[in-house]
Amino acid sequence: MSTYKVPTMAEMAAKGENPEVLFWVGCAGSFDDRYKAVTQAFVKILNKVGVSFAVLGPEETCTGDPARRAGNEFLFQMQAVANIQVLNGYGVKKVVTACPHCFNTIKNEYPALGGNYEVIHHSQFLQQLINEGKVVLQGGGEFKGKKITFHDSCYLGRANNVYEAPREVIKALDVELVEMKRCRTKGLCCGAGGAQMFKEPEPGKKDINIERTEEALATGAQAIAVGCPFCLTMMTDGVKNKERENDVKVYDLAEMIAKDMGI
Amino acid sequence: MSFLPQVAFLIILAVAAFILTKRVRFLKRNILLGKAETRNDQPEARWKTMLLVAFGQQKMFKRFIPAFLHLLIYVGFVVINLEVLEFILDGILGTHRLFAPILGSVYTAAINIFEFLAMAVLFSCVVFLIRRNITKVPRFTKPEMKGWPALDANLILVIEIILMMAILTMNATDQILVARGDEHYIALGTLFFSSLLQPLFEGMSDGALVFIERFTWWFHIAGILAFAVYVTYSKHLHIFLAFPNTWYSNLKPKGEMQNMPEVTNEVNMMLGIPTDAPADPPAEIGRFGAKDINDLSWVNILNAYSCTECGRCTSECPANLTGKKLSPRKIMMDVRDRAEEVGKSIDAGGPGLEDGKSLLGDYISKEELNACTSCNACVEACPVNIDPLSIILEMRRYVAMEESGTPAQWNAMFQNMETSFSPWKFSPQDRFNWADSVKEEEIPD
Numbered sequence: 197m198s199t200y201k202v203p204t205m206a207e208m209a210a211k212g213e214n215p216e217v218l219f220w221v222g223c224a225g226s227f228d229d230r231y232k233a234v235t236q237a238f239v240k241i242l243n244k245v246g247v248s249f250a251v252l253g254p255e256e257t258c259t260g261d262p263a264r265r266a267g268n269e270f271l272f273q274m275q276a277v278a279n280i281q282v283l284n285g286y287g288v289k290k291v292v293t294a295c296p297h298c299f300n301t302i303k304n305e306y307p308a309l310g311g312n313y314e315v316i317h318h319s320q321f322l323q324q325l326i327n328e329g330k331v332v333l334q335g336g337g338e339f340k341g342k343k344i345t346f347h348d349s350c351y352l353g354r355a356n357n358v359y360e361a362p363r364e365v366i367k368a369l370d371v372e373l374v375e376m377k378r379c380r381t382k383g384l385c386c387g388a389g390g391a392q393m394f395k396e397p398e399p400g401k402k403d404i405n406i407e408r409t410e411e412a413l414a415t416g417a418q419a420i421a422v423g424c425p426f427c428l429t430m431m432t433d434g435v436k437n438k439e440r441e442n443d444v445k446v447y448d449l450a451e452m453i454a455k456d457m458g459i
Numbered sequence: 460m461s462f463l464p465q466v467a468f469l470i471i472l473a474v475a476a477f478i479l480t481k482r483v484r485f486l487k488r489n490i491l492l493g494k495a496e497t498r499n500d501q502p503e504a505r506w507k508t509m510l511l512v513a514f515g516q517q518k519m520f521k522r523f524i525p526a527f528l529h530l531l532i533y534v535g536f537v538v539i540n541l542e543v544l545e546f547i548l549d550g551i552l553g554t555h556r557l558f559a560p561i562l563g564s565v566y567t568a569a570i571n572i573f574e575f576l577a578m579a580v581l582f583s584c585v586v587f588l589i590r591r592n593i594t595k596v597p598r599f600t601k602p603e604m605k606g607w608p609a610l611d612a613n614l615i616l617v618i619e620i621i622l623m624m625a626i627l628t629m630n631a632t633d634q635i636l637v638a639r640g641d642e643h644y645i646a647l648g649t650l651f652f653s654s655l656l657q658p659l660f661e662g663m664s665d666g667a668l669v670f671i672e673r674f675t676w677w678f679h680i681a682g683i684l685a686f687a688v689y690v691t692y693s694k695h696l697h698i699f700l701a702f703p704n705t706w707y708s709n710l711k712p713k714g715e716m717q718n719m720p721e722v723t724n725e726v727n728m729m730l731g732i733p734t735d736a737p738a739d740p741p742a743e744i745g746r747f748g749a750k751d752i753n754d755l756s757w758v759n760i761l762n763a764y765s766c767t768e769c770g771r772c773t774s775e776c777p778a779n780l781t782g783k784k785l786s787p788r789k790i791m792m793d794v795r796d797r798a799e800e801v802g803k804s805i806d807a808g809g810p811g812l813e814d815g816k817s818l819l820g821d822y823i824s825k826e827e828l829n830a831c832t833s834c835n836a837c838v839e840a841c842p843v844n845i846d847p848l849s850i851i852l853e854m855r856r857y858v859a860m861e862e863s864g865t866p867a868q869w870n871a872m873f874q875n876m877e878t879s880f881s882p883w884k885f886s887p888q889d890r891f892n893w894a895d896s897v898k899e900e901e902i903p904d
Contacts, residue, residue: 197901202894223881225893232893239897253891257880265833265852266869267748267859269719271876273726281732304715309723350834355714381839382521385777390833394882395868398830401782408777459903 200243204253205286216248217321218288220302222295223258224425230432231294231425237454238294238318244459245330249292255282259301266391273309276301280311294318294450296351296424297389303356317352319362319423319449326368333368337456344371345417347408347431348383349424362423365449369456374415384408388426409434413444420446468550468680475684482691486764489802492812493757498707505706508844513705518842522771525590528583532619535580536698539573539626546680559645567648574630574652577623584616584623591616598770601779603789608694608768615695622682629675631656632668639665644672697767701843704765707758708844713835716852719747748856751817752798755853762845763795772837772847778830785830787837787847793822794850819854828854829866 208215219242225235242249260275283291291313293299303315325331346366352358359380366373378384387397387404397403409431412420420435422428425448432446499505511517516533519526548557559566590596591612599612630653637644660668690696697704727734749755772787773779779786797818805811819825831851838846858864865873872882879887 199899199901200897202898204891221893223883226890227881227883227885235893236897239894240900240902243902251891251894253894254888256890257887258876258882260876262882263873263876264716265855266865266872267852267855267857268865268869268873269722269747269856269860270726271873273719273722274729275876275880277723277726277730277732281730300712300714304712305718308718350832350836351714354835354839356712382775382836384780385832385834385836387777387781387832390831391869391872392832394872395829395866397781398778398783398785398826400778400784400830404777404781404832407781 200240202239202253203250204255205250205288206253206255208250209286214287215250217290217292218283218286219249219251220291220293220295220298221251221256222293222298222425224429225294226256228425228429231428231448234294234425234428234448234450237448237459238450240454240459241322241325241331241450241457244457245325247325252282259298261297261301262391262394264301264305265389266394276306276309276311280306280309283311283313288313290314290316292316292318292321294423294425294448296349296355297426300351300355317356317358317361317423319352319365320358322365322449322453323361326365331453331457333370333453333456334458337369337458339369339371339419339452339456342371342419343374343415343417344369344419344421345374345376345412345415346379346421347376347386347412347427348379349422349427350383350385350389352423353383354381362421362449365453366421369452374417376411376415378411384411386424386427386430388430393426393429403434405430405434406437409438413438413440418444420444421449421452422446423449462553465551465553471681471684472547472550475688478688479691482688485802485806486691486696488805489798490757490760490764492753492798492801493755493760494753496756496758498758501710504710505708508708508710509702509706512708512842512844513701516842518840518844521840521842525587528586531576531579531583535576535623538576539580541569542573542626543680543683546676546683550680555643556645556647559647564648567650570630570647571649571651574627574650577626578652581620581623584620588613588616598774601770601773601786601788603786603792604768604770608792611693611695612768614689615693618682618686618689622679622686625675625679625682627653627656628660629672629679632660632672632675635660636665636668636672639668641665641669694766694768697765697843700761700765704761705844707761709846709849713838713848717849719856722747746857747860748858749850749853750819750857750861751812752794752801753812754857755794755818755850759846759850759853760794760798762847762850763791763798765843766791766795766845767843768792769842771840771842772845775836775840777832777834777836783826783830784824785827787851790823790827790847790850791845793818797822819857823854825858825864827851828858831855 221235224231257279258275259279260272264272291302296317299315299317302313344366346362363373385404386408420431422431428446428448435441435444435446516526516530519529545558549555591599630650633644634647634650635657637646724734746754752760768788770788776785776787801811804814828851833848835848838848875882875884879885
């Protein structure tokens with residue numbers, strides 16, 4: 197039996213190889229204890245399906261997104277230009293990432309700084325794998341028949357018009373997808389975008405993630421699916437705040453697929 | 460016949476044209492206080508957006524009831540204005556219902572359609588007044604709507620109701636005079652809606668009827684001209700500006716922030732990357748980000764003047780919904796009010812932009828800017844494609860780069876990114892540790 201492989205671009209380059217796709221892990225995917233599980237799940241799927249991929253590993257750094265949204269354009273561009281040098285150095289053509297913020301930044305904002313890549317979010321990548329028959333779902337897994345709601349991430353949805361891919365992935369699990377009142381173009385933010393993840397909210401009556409979690413719980417869903425590390429944190433905190441962590445779980449799409457695949 | 464009415468009419472028309480020209484110049488100059496930005500790419504997509512969003516009211520229909528009522532007023536406005544053409548020609552030539560003999564039964568049909576639309580406009584305006592003042596739809600009662608904005612909205616609705624009443628009254632008395640054999644008036648056959656009003660006037664003398672008919676005619680045409688002038692002082696400008704505003708929409712993905720090339724040059728120099736920037740950099744770079752309206756793009760100011768304060772943005776803003784101070788509608792109103800203030804000051808020979816005030820601080824606070832999650836709900840919600848988010852982000856750039864005024868926790872995040880290349884304080888050496896356990900796991904069959 198063989199073990200999972202996580203090749204880096206440097207290792208591949210040393211062998212004179214170039215993978216089909218670079219998996220951009222992101223800071224949350226690298227450091228956040230909860231989101232590391234998502235990174236691992238996605239890597240397992242890539243291994244199982246036999247996708248030719250690599251990661252940057254220690255060479256990866258923050259895309260600069262939160263700095264830019266907080267107004268620090270210098271810091272953003274320092275990060276971006278350095279990343280682009282690394283990516284271009286390896287001749288990267290295609291990037292997949294599990295973070296909608298990284299996705300948006302690399303896809304839409306790196307071209308102005310000389311970084312031109314085909315960038316897709318992991319929900320789109322998973323949908324392609326399912327459609328191509330490369331990921332074969334058992335459908336009888338722990339999600340079968342369960343009520344699941346999907347929380348649209350702003351940087352995936354409104355920012356980039358990706359609404360259907362994550363829903364197609366969820367539906368492939370043979371579950372009952374229930375929509376929240378505010379979904380798709382009207383989806384309510386989890387409260388973490390625009391660098392809010394890195395500071396306390398401004399004074400107000402309520403935290404945004406609580407408002408959103410209440411809406412998710414109102415659907416009667418047994419699980420909340422997300423496609424973003426910040427949304428995952430915010431919704432998980434919201435569910436805990438509502439003391440529902442025992443009966444309502446928050447999952448990333450990749451985790452759900454990996455679970456169904458038994459990996 | 461005396462030429463007096465014609466002369467009076469021409470004077471009214473000339474005065475209205477004069478004031479309107481002056482107002483349009485004032486507005487144009489204010490909009491161009493913003494920085495130059497070229498947005499002429501993809502003309503086909505731009506025309507299409509304008510056709511769908513402004514002309515076709517596509518985004519209005521995300522909320523059906525107000526969209527339907529608004530559509531009635533919109534169609535009424537456009538179609539009834541065809542009749543204004545006749546009003547103007549009659550006024551200049553001293554004729555009465557110039558087109559009636561030429562068009563015959565088509566004319567009667569047209570007037571019936573206008574009357575139906577007048578009723579529809581009346582109905583919608585009454586419902587809108589109820590929504591604003593009696594049922595108090597929440598988005599119309601937010602703090603930024605207190606005072607003039609609320610009065611402005613009510614005035615517009617009341618003026619429209621009065622103008623429609625004038626048309627119906629005019630038609631009703633006109634046709635009573637026909638029935639009484641006054642040769643000056645032209646028989647039009649049945650006018651369905653205004654004939655319902657006739658019982659109110661039938662007991663009056665011929666003289667009184669002629670007075671009412673003439674009064675309502677003059678009132679309607681003078682009222683429309685006065686309303687056109689009023690619009691330039693009001694949020695109601697959207698009836699014209701919605702069209703250019705949607706034409707100049709942002710066609711890029713909503714998540715994309717505009718690059719700052721002046722920063723790119725410096726970053727490339729710091730990193731030792733050769734740049735194709737001119738050896739002689741422009742003498743004055745100006746400010747980073749936006750402190751005042753002249754730091755914004757002219758499109759931002761056009762957006763502000765196109766805003767009709769409907770508040771759909773604010774009602775979908777996650778920050779506003781949870782009680783934070785931010786309201787995207789207020790951001791737009793602030794930009795417009797500041798542009799007005801600066802414009803008026805310049806015209807009065809005053810200090811203009813140098814009046815010691817600025818958009819940041821005097822109109823928009825950091826607390827508002829800091830509450831934004833950049834989720835684009837406001838941008839998505841706007842029926843005329845206004846983009847409050849780009850203003851917020853430009854102002855954040857000023858706060859961060861010119862004032863170093865970002866919240867302490869953001870400064871800590873910046874520091875983490877500078878030292879460990881992640882927004883959190885982790886050692887960069889540990890970035891790849893997540894793979895350790897996976898690499899040891901066996902792949903099941």
